[in-house]
Amino acid sequence: MIGNHLEEKNFYNNLIEICESIANGNYEYAKQLFEMTNFNNYPKPIARLAESFGLMLVKVEAREFHLETIIDQLRQTQQDLIKAHQQLKDENAELKQKLHQKFSFQNIIGKSKAVLNIIEKIKKTANTPFPVLLTGETGTGKEVIANAFHYSSIRANHPFIAINCSALPKDLIEAELFGIEKGVATGVDKREGKLVLAKKGTIFLDEIGDLSLSNQAKLLRALEEKKITPIGGKRPIPVQARIIAATNKNLEKEIKKGSFREDLFYRLNVIHIHIPPLRERPDDIPLLIKFFLENTCKQLGLKVKNLTPQAKQALLNYSWPGNVRELKNEIERAIVLSDTETIDVKDLSEKITISQENSNPLQLMSHHNNLTLKEAEKILIQQVLESTQGNKTEAAKRLGISREGLRKKMKRLGIS
Structure with missing residues (x-):
């Protein structure tokens, strides 16, 4: 038993009052808690109990001090994270602005009637949700036009994802486009399809003419229902991306051969843009030459090189079967091989000089x-x-x- 009943009751009443005061943040009452450890005022067992409460308070205060230190550190970390997040937002906005400047229709190089018509069509249709079909020979700049559609539209702040349909086998391209569920095959992990990853952006399907018939059927469903089902999946997933397809093939001939679905062709061919080969738009060649000279020299940290009249004429006379891509490669090669600030005929490829002769x-x-x-x-x-x-x-x-x-x-x- 702890002393007499009255003494015990008074002790606990005082203890409760002191603890409540301390709990409410009135730490000056802590001194009274320690005074209760005076063995002369209270029986020994009660004094020891009070002493244990006092030690407990010391530990609580120490823990609170430690917690305050941690809270201060967390507050500083929070400020650092806010600052870093803002910096990332600023950098992301700057990057998007640069992408917009680089890939919007204002940066399509050319003054020919064909190019001006393409730019006008992009302006009119960039913000529509309809599919686009780009046709033209290899190297004419179909991906440049696809980028211009994306970065000139309300989708510019969303992903632009390009897939070459001829670069991957049938099964791999299916997984890339539509995704795959975990466990479909040994060691296979879940992977989102590019049509889903593009979100509200743009998916660019290059060489669409090489897509297998089975994948054409799944793509047709995605266009019609705005949904796809991953390999091994049971539930369809919504698709919000705009589809831009490109090909160097004559799809109408492919339809007759049975290698391309007619219904998919009409689904894709809502907005059709044909990009003529470079030989049919010679007015664009001088502008492209100037652009590639300036851009390549800037990348290499060189003073912009000029062309001799003979070299320029040789480039203008060449038929450019590889189109804009071949012209770009030729200019880059000539810049590297030229020993002076002026590019002459001798710095050009043999095929160009023979054509000139x-x-x-x-x-x-x-x-x-x-x-x-x-x-x-x-x-x-x-x-x-x-x-x-x-x-x-x-x-x-x-x-x-x-x-x-x-x-x-x-x-x-x-x-x-």
């Missing part, structure tokens, strides 16, 4: 002593017509004569 009847005669001027002129016109795929208007431009003048020369020289 064959574009002049006098040079043709110098290489073939038995040729007459009339024969050399005939060979020249035939070569230019071949390089323009029979386009007489374009051939006349390259030869520096009128279309009517070309027609008369062809008749005189017996060129059909």
Whole structure:
């Protein structure tokens, strides 16, 4: 028993009052708690009990001090995180702005009627949700146009994801596009499809003509129902991305061959843009040359190099079967190989210089002593017509004569 009943009751009443005061933040009452440990005032067991409460208070205060230190550290960490988050937001916004500046339609290089028409169509349709089909030869810049659609639209702040349908086997492209569930095969982990990862952005399907018929069927469903089902999945997942497809094939011919679905073709062909080959838009070549010269020299930290008139003419006369991509590669090569600030004909590829030599009847005669001027002129016109795929208007431009003048020369020289 702890002393008499009255003494015990008084002790506990005092103890409760002191503890409540301390709990409410009135730490000055802590002194009274320690005074209760005075063995003369209270029986020994009660004094020891009070002493234990006092020690407990010391530990609580120590813990509170430690917690305050941790809280201060957490507050500082929070401030650092807020600062870092804001910095990331600023950097992200800056990056998006740079991407917009680099890939929007304002950066499509060209002044030909074909390019101006493409830019106008992008302006009119960029913010619509409809699919886009881009057609044209390899190297004409279909991905550049796809980027322009994306970065000129309300989708610009969302992902732009490109997939080359000819670069992956059938099963892999299916998993890439539509996703796959965990455990479908040994060691396979769950993976989201690119159509889902694109979110409200754009998915660019290059070489759509090489997509298998089974994947074409799944893509058609995605276009019609705005949903996809991953490999091994049971529930469809909503798709919000805009689809832009591109091909260098004639899809209507592929339909007749049975290698492309007609219903998918019409689904994709809502907005159709054909990008003509570079040989059909020679007015764009000087602008592209200037752009690639400036851009490449800047990347290499060089002063912008110039072209001699002969080198420029050689580039203008070449037919560019590889289109814009081939022109870009040629300019980059010439910049690296040129020893001076001026690029000459000798710095160009052999295929370019040979084409330049064959574009002049006098040079043709110098290489073939038995040729007459009339024969050399005939060979020249035939070569230019071949390089323009029979386009007489374009051939006349390259030869520096009128279309009517070309027609008369062809008749005189017996060129059909």
